[in-house]
Amino acid sequence: EDQDEFFRVSTGKLPDLELVRDIVNQAYERFADDRTGAVADYIPALARVSPDLFGISVVGVGGSDVGVGDCDHMFSIQSISKPFVFALVCEAVGAEGARARIGVNATGLPFNSVMGIELNADRTMNPMVNAGAIATTSCVPGKTAEEKFRFIQEGLSRFAGRQLEVDEEVYTSEAATNLRNRGIAKLLEGYDRMYWDALEATDIYTRQCSLNVTAKDLAVMGATLAGGGVNPITHERVIDTRNCRRVLAALATAGLYEQSGDWLFEVGLPGKSGVSGGIITIAPGKGAVSVFSPRLDEAGNSIKGQLISKYLSERLGLNLF
Numbered sequence: 102e103d104q105d106e107f108f109r110v111s112t113g114k115l116p117d118l119e120l121v122r123d124i125v126n127q128a129y130e131r132f133a134d135d136r137t138g139a140v141a142d143y144i145p146a147l148a149r150v151s152p153d154l155f156g157i158s159v160v161g162v163g164g165s166d167v168g169v170g171d172c173d174h175m176f177s178i179q180s181i182s183k184p185f186v187f188a189l190v191c192e193a194v195g196a197e198g199a200r201a202r203i204g205v206n207a208t209g210l211p212f213n214s215v216m217g218i219e220l221n222a223d224r225t226m227n228p229m230v231n232a233g234a235i236a237t238t239s240c241v242p243g244k245t246a247e248e249k250f251r252f253i254q255e256g257l258s259r260f261a262g263r264q265l266e267v268d269e270e271v272y273t274s275e276a277a278t279n280l281r282n283r284g285i286a287k288l289l290e291g292y293d294r295m296y297w298d299a300l301e302a303t304d305i306y307t308r309q310c311s312l313n314v315t316a317k318d319l320a321v322m323g324a325t326l327a328g329g330g331v332n333p334i335t336h337e338r339v340i341d342t343r344n345c346r347r348v349l350a351a352l353a354t355a356g357l358y359e360q361s362g363d364w365l366f367e368v369g370l371p372g373k374s375g376v377s378g379g380i381i382t383i384a385p386g387k388g389a390v391s392v393f394s395p396r397l398d399e400a401g402n403s404i405k406g407q408l409i410s411k412y413l414s415e416r417l418g419l420n421l422f
């Protein structure tokens with residue numbers, strides 16, 4: 102459906118809070134009854150989630166905050182951890198260093214593609230697909246796996262402005278079934294594109310994907326990237342402004358995997374999805390939108406998440422172009 106007639110021209114800021122609240126409520130009402138798509142089932146613990154949980158959160162770079170529905174429900178962050186760990190690695194080794202180790206090009210292939218490793222000369226592809234994300238995790242500072250995981254947990258907690266904890270049930274369930282990711286990491290090791298023990302790096306990556314967040318947390322994390330690296334709630338600088346724009350560029354290129362082009366065409370903003378049903382959209386200089394709805398499409402992206410992101414991008418005047 103073409104919603105273009107409702108679009109608002111970008112003013113460089115979010116609209117007034119009352120208008121944001123009205124538009125977010127309209128978005129919620131409009132899509133609440135959509136029952137298309139199904140929860141992820143390749144990770145057993147995710148298959149048990151109630152499919153009709155649904156929340157929207159919008160956080161502005163100045164700390165304004167609008168939420169509706171299940172925006173305080175906890176779910177595992179999954180692939181939405183990838184841009185934030187990439188941001189931390191850019192801080193640790195420099196954005197150019199991160200690009201040299203991982204790459205930043207689109208692949209047009211699914212998130213867990215093995216064929217992509219064979220087809221792309223740099224093997225790791227980009228930090229948003231599993232190959233590049235596990236390689237990114239392998240670059241995290243720390244002398245032991247435990248230290249590396251703490252670095253990620255503390256770093257993502259600074260983005261969220263509160264201490265994030267692992268969902269042990271999701272972690273155990275994914276750790277028991279992540280053979281494909283272990284295979285990807287071993288294959289990359291064979292190509293000299295892993296920077297820590299391949300199986301330990303996969304385990305740290307699995308833990309990072311199991312960190313619990315709410316839609317509100319994700320909106321705060323996204324708004325930190327939108328605000329040049331400063332958390333809008335705690336006012337703490339989490340990453341350097343120069344690294345922020347690199348992370349957002351990588352998201353615009355590959356945040357929605359093989360659907361990244363369609364996403365950019367329709368939403369016009371960097372975004373990132375996860376198989377637990379979260380999706381964030383970052384409007385640089387303005388804030389971030391996050392949606393939680395676990396019914397997914399074939400590519401593993403939240404269906405309502407995509408519809409709401411497009412709706413809010415148009416009506417809140419967020420599109421970059």
Ligand code: DON
Binds near residue numbers: 231
């Ligand atoms: O590695 C995996 O398969 C999961 N931990 C994360 C995948 C994911 O979230 C893909 N996103 N849409």
